[in-house]
Amino acid sequence: MGRRQQASDRAVRPAMRSPGRPQPPRQVEQEFWRRIAEGMSSEDAAAAVGVSGPVGSRWFRHGGGMPPLSLAPPSGRYLSFPEREEIAILKAQGLGVRETARRLGRHPSTISRELRRNAATRSGKLEYRASVAQWKAQMAARRPKVAKLLADLRLQGYVQDKLAGVLRGPDGAEILGPDVAPWKGRRKPHRQDRRWSKAWSPEQISNRLPIDFPDDESMRCSHETIYQALFIESRGALKRELVACLRTGRALREPRARTRNRPGGHVTADVVISQRPAEVEDRAVPGHWEGDLIIGLNRSAIGTLVERSTRYTMLVHLPRAEGYGMVAPTKNGPPLGGYGAVAMKEALVETMTTLPEQLRRTLTWDRGKELSQHAQFKIETGIAVYFADPQSPWQRGTNENHNGLLRQYFPKGTDISRWSNEETQAVEAALNSRPRKSLGWKTPAEALDEHLRLLHQAGVATTG
Numbered sequence: 001m002g003r004r005q006q007a008s009d010r011a012v013r014p015a016m017r018s019p020g021r022p023q024p025p026r027q028v029e030q031e032f033w034r035r036i037a038e039g040m041s042s043e044d045a046a047a048a049v050g051v052s053g054p055v056g057s058r059w060f061r062h063g064g065g066m067p068p069l070s071l072a073p074p075s076g077r078y079l080s081f082p083e084r085e086e087i088a089i090l091k092a093q094g095l096g097v098r099e100t101a102r103r104l105g106r107h108p109s110t111i112s113r114e115l116r117r118n119a120a121t122r123s124g125k126l127e128y129r130a131s132v133a134q135w136k137a138q139m140a141a142r143r144p145k146v147a148k149l150l151a152d153l154r155l156q157g158y159v160q161d162k163l164a165g166v167l168r169g170p171d172g173a174e175i176l177g178p179d180v181a182p183w184k185g186r187r188k189p190h191r192q193d194r195r196w197s198k199a200w201s202p203e204q205i206s207n208r209l210p211i212d213f214p215d216d217e218s219m220r221c222s223h224e225t226i227y228q229a230l231f232i233e234s235r236g237a238l239k240r241e242l243v244a245c246l247r248t249g250r251a252l253r254e255p256r257a258r259t260r261n262r263p264g265g266h267v268t269a270d271v272v273i274s275q276r277p278a279e280v281e282d283r284a285v286p287g288h289w290e291g292d293l294i295i296g297l298n299r300s301a302i303g304t305l306v307e308r309s310t311r312y313t314m315l316v317h318l319p320r321a322e323g324y325g326m327v328a329p330t331k332n333g334p335p336l337g338g339y340g341a342v343a344m345k346e347a348l349v350e351t352m353t354t355l356p357e358q359l360r361r362t363l364t365w366d367r368g369k370e371l372s373q374h375a376q377f378k379i380e381t382g383i384a385v386y387f388a389d390p391q392s393p394w395q396r397g398t399n400e401n402h403n404g405l406l407r408q409y410f411p412k413g414t415d416i417s418r419w420s421n422e423e424t425q426a427v428e429a430a431l432n433s434r435p436r437k438s439l440g441w442k443t444p445a446e447a448l449d450e451h452l453r454l455l456h457q458a459g460v461a462t463t464g
Contacts, residue, residue: 024049024050026081028049033063037071042060062232066231068232084114084130118137154219158205161198162198163202163238164245166197169426180194199408199430200434200435201246202224202230211441227253231252273364280362283309286310288364289383290308290396292403296410296412302316302317303344310448311398315406315425315427341371345374361383364385364396367387371387432445433445
């Protein structure tokens with residue numbers, strides 16, 4: 001027996017541990033993920049490709065809603081499952097290797113290696129079955145790679161701190177936030193408290209790394225790496241429950257393909273958004289604000305103000321008036337909930353007058369009647385108030401986006417009045433210390449500080 005024949009005999013794969021029933025071919029799983037991308041549910045996509053519903057659900061769950069394999073069409077370099085079925089049929093008919101290769105348009109050595117390496121061996125002899133051969137080929141094709149966040153503990157610690165680190169007050173003390181229920185792997189909890197954390201987005205973390213570690217090339221990772229570490233079970237670098245620190249709170253990724261009222265009397269023609277100065281639109285001049293309320297249970301609320309240029313956020317504490325819950329409400333009596341027109345105006349005046357005059361230009365609000373005292377507010381602060389069109393939240397897009405960020409700390413359906421002013425200020429500080437893509441990955445606090453220094457320098461130059 002020649003050396004070449006001996007090497008060919010040694011090409012037989014060793015016995016492989018059987019997982020039970022062989023998995024469906026790779027092409028089936030690829031087609032499943034293509035159906036998911038089209039917007040189908042995991043059960044419908046599974047039925048469309050011929051696998052059971054539980055198998056489709058398991059694929060979707062283990063992949064974290066993301067396809068764990070390439071969806072590109074096969075190049076033809078490797079044998080496909082239909083070709084292996086054809087090989088099994090021709091072998092059962094007694095055809096030789098060369099004739100089989102000629103009919104399939106493959107090289108004879110390809111067929112010879114296939115019959116040796118991927119043959120079933122559990123019966124004690126080589127028997128070629130297409131399903132077993134496909135499973136063996138897929139198992140041998142795997143190239144397990146250690147995730148970067150799993151191998152680099154320093155990088156993993158940084159990512160985990162920015163994503164799930166605790167909030168701290170001005171004195172450095174930890175702000176624990178609410179007691180939360182155990183994470184059960186369910187997506188997007190709407191009506192329950194979520195753990196308070198720094199909650200930087202993966203994109204913010206990824207783009208902040210070169211700023212914080214400019215000379216350390218090892219401290220680099222893409223936002224997709226962080227998402228995969230969170231959503232894909234096999235990565236194992238970050239705990240799956242940390243997805244609750246993402247703004248969406250989803251336990252799985254969700255493909256995109258799967259979602260004029262009459263104005264109130266306080267909104268007159270001179271305060272509609274169309275009358276707002278043109279300089280507000282380009283965000284070049286600081287001092288133009290957008291505002292709204294975040295409302296919770298039992299007439300609780302927090303006012304939110306966002307500066308359009310720097311994205312700096314200010315939270316307005318709105319405690320309930322004395323006697324709320326004990327004094328029966330009276331018709332046309334003073335509101336005790338904390339965000340009546342007078343209380344709202346006074347709280348906004350107290351907050352906005354802490355800013356330099358150059359940062360007090362305009363305020364854009366929605367149509368809520370809580371700001372019906374806008375004329376008096378303008379007199380006391382010098383800030384012109386404008387109201388967005390009905391059902392047009394995109395006209396205050398910066399504020400709407402920040403309200404979505406704040407809902408991570410103050411979920412819908414919860415009592416917001418339980419948080420003190422100190423605690424809301426901790427949330428404000430956390431939001432203003434998160435880097436923003438629109439600011440070149442500076443934080444809003446850094447951007448505002450830069451504007452204030454420029455204003456100070458301009459003032460010194462004028463007086464000099």
